[in-house]
Amino acid sequence: MNIVVCVKQVPDTATERKLRPDDKTLDRDAVDGVVNELDEYAVEEALRLKEAHGGEVTVLTMGPAKATETIRKALAMGADKAVHLSDDALHGSDALSTSYAMAQALKKIGFDLVILGSESTDARTGVLAAMLAERLGAPQLTLARKVEVNGSAIAIERITDYGYDKVEATLPAVVSVVEKINEPRYPSFKGIMAAKKKPVEALGIADASVDASAVGLAAAYSEVAEFAAAPPRAAGTIVKDEGDGGVKAADFLASKKFI
Amino acid sequence: MSEILVLVEHVDGEIKKVTLELLTLARTLGEPSAVWAGPGCGDAAKAKLAEYGADKIYVADSDEVVNYVVAPKAELLARLVADKSPAAVLVASTIEGKEVAGRLAVKTDSGVITDAVGLGEGFVADQSIFGGGVNVRSRVTKGTPIVAVRPNSTAPVAAAGAGAEEKVEVAPSEAARAAKIVERVKEEKGARPELTEAAIVVSGGRGVGSAENFAIIEKLADSLGAAVGASRAATDAKWYPHQFQVGQTGKTVSPQLYIAAGISGAIQHRAGMQTSKTIIVVNKDPEAPIFEIADFGVVGDLFQVVPQLTEEIEKRK
Structure with missing residues (x-):
């Protein structure tokens, strides 16, 4: 089974993230990049499926040169090879053009199964997997908390507000996984060393048949009109519990008409 | 129009x-x-x-x-x-x-x-x-x-x-x-409102200490007709089911009232609740960052403050 797992480098959520004043995109230079946490579950799931069914795991990432660090992490976990879609023209791409460029790259790579994390911790739109399914004409098996493959049949448990749906489809398919579908492994020393020798193919937009005019900031389908640091919340009232903390909290709730 | x-x-x-x-x-x-x-x-x-x-x-x-x-x-x-x-x-x-x-x-x-x-x-x-x-x-x-x-x-x-x-x-x-839903499985979650939709959410974190202790969070939630949430520390410790996690990698909530008990307020958690209209915090550590976004905070032991608050709400109904 040919599995492609999509990973994204995102700013560490523990650091302060900012938008660039000039083009209102995320300032990726100012912060440490890490693997999008939810993508680690996707890598792990891909490796487990490979271990159970055979095949190959390819990592696909789209992002600047710096994103190589993220690729190495996924390779160190055990993925076989990687494709790095990178081009200056891609800077500032929104979800629509990102999904277009990724879909083009996926068509070039070929796949039985595409696996992603359910969202990124920076943009948090949660739409990429659905958009890829739409663009690739592949079944959308998103928000999976469990994935089972049997020959060309695939079944998932898709989380919902009320519990979960059991969903069935036929490969090739697009899967997104939620946190806690598995426990992502830590790269071993051996894995880290091996990752350095694994092939990373650089893919420019022309190589992936991506139309340059359809990606990047200029092609975005929406614009940030304005942005500002959130004003600090007005300082609240903080009291020390002197045995009546619960009563005082109730008084506050009453003053706000909650009770 | x-x-x-x-x-x-x-x-x-x-x-x-x-x-x-x-x-x-x-x-x-x-x-x-x-x-x-x-x-x-x-x-x-x-x-x-x-x-x-x-x-x-x-x-x-x-x-x-x-x-x-x-x-x-x-x-x-x-x-x-x-x-x-x-x-x-x-x-x-x-x-x-x-x-x-x-x-x-x-x-x-x-x-x-x-x-x-x-x-x-x-x-x-x-x-x-x-x-x-x-x-x-x-x-x-x-x-x-x-x-x-x-x-x-x-x-x-x-x-x-x-x-x-x-x-x-x-x-x-x-x-x-192409992707057929063959069965819908409803998981029991009682009479509480759905987490992302609820007007009031009461969440517990590391300070709650155990799965059993979540009962006091649930009692407060029920006194207000609220949904129950949990911080990642609490769901990672398996004190509360994972689908109730509020935060960066969990659910995002934006209720009228959010009560955080025993939650320090790491960015991971704040990302999931910071747009709540009113925030009440109970935490024994006065330095907990969650107090920075509190409209009302009580520095104290949640095992004292939360049951007292629940009792007081019941009394005033």
Whole structure:
């Protein structure tokens, strides 16, 4: 089974993230990049499926040169090879053009199964997997908390507000996984060393048949009109519990008409 | 005034509150038309949609629309966008609502904005990003604006609309029938409201200390008719089920009132609740960062303060 797992480098959520004043995109230079946490579950799931069914795991990432660090992490976990879609023209791409460029790259790579994390911790739109399914004409098996493959049949448990749906489809398919579908492994020393020798193919937009005019900031389908640091919340009232903390909290709730 | 499509969220024929919020919002910007995907749009449901301002109700009364993952709903909306040329399409910014919005955006070659917490003239959307640290105003610049709006972004207000029903015949394409839902499994979660929709959320964190102790969080929640949430520390420790995790990698909530007990307020947690309107904090550590965003905070032992608060609420009912 040919599995492609999509990973994204995102700013560490523990650091302060900012938008660039000039083009209102995320300032990726100012912060440490890490693997999008939810993508680690996707890598792990891909490796487990490979271990159970055979095949190959390819990592696909789209992002600047710096994103190589993220690729190495996924390779160190055990993925076989990687494709790095990178081009200056891609800077500032929104979800629509990102999904277009990724879909083009996926068509070039070929796949039985595409696996992603359910969202990124920076943009948090949660739409990429659905958009890829739409663009690739592949079944959308998103928000999976469990994935089972049997020959060309695939079944998932898709989380919902009320519990979960059991969903069935036929490969090739697009899967997104939620946190806690598995426990992502830590790269071993051996894995880290091996990752350095694994092939990373650089893919420019022309190589992936991506139309340059359809990606990047200029092609975005929406614009940030304005942005500002959130004003600090007005300082609240903080009291020390002197045995009546619960009563005082109730008084506050009453003053706000909650009770 | 121009037509605005609002995708109705419903479970077992019951309309979810977020839909009434979207209708309320849509009324300020145009004439809302409700879109009902699937069976179950009974007279009571239609009356409710009209009560909150739906001028038209498009009903695609077919199992086919709901028996496959997301794609048929996006097809239905894409067809209505083509036929009716609405000024915008609003969906709830729930995990599924966002996926519908995403596919619709691809189908109609239109821009999409997710996680809006407000929407104004020209469909300019307010968003709160990076864990609540930055406020952004965005707008769609191509195609039909598609905006996913978070639950609790506005208070639903009734104002009657005509509520004229228009049936829509649908037959999802083969591509839209690729991922079949073969069974829906409802997991027991009692009478509490759904976490992302609840007007009040009471959450417990590391300070709660054990699964058993979550009973005091649940009691406070029940006294307020609230949903229960948990920080990642609590769900990682398996004290509370993972689907109730509020935070960066869990659910995002934006309730009228959020009560955080025994939660320090790491960015991981704040990202999921910082747009709550009123925040109450109980924590024994006066240095806990969660106090920075509290409207009211009690520095004290949650095992003393929370039961006392619950008792006091019951007393004052």
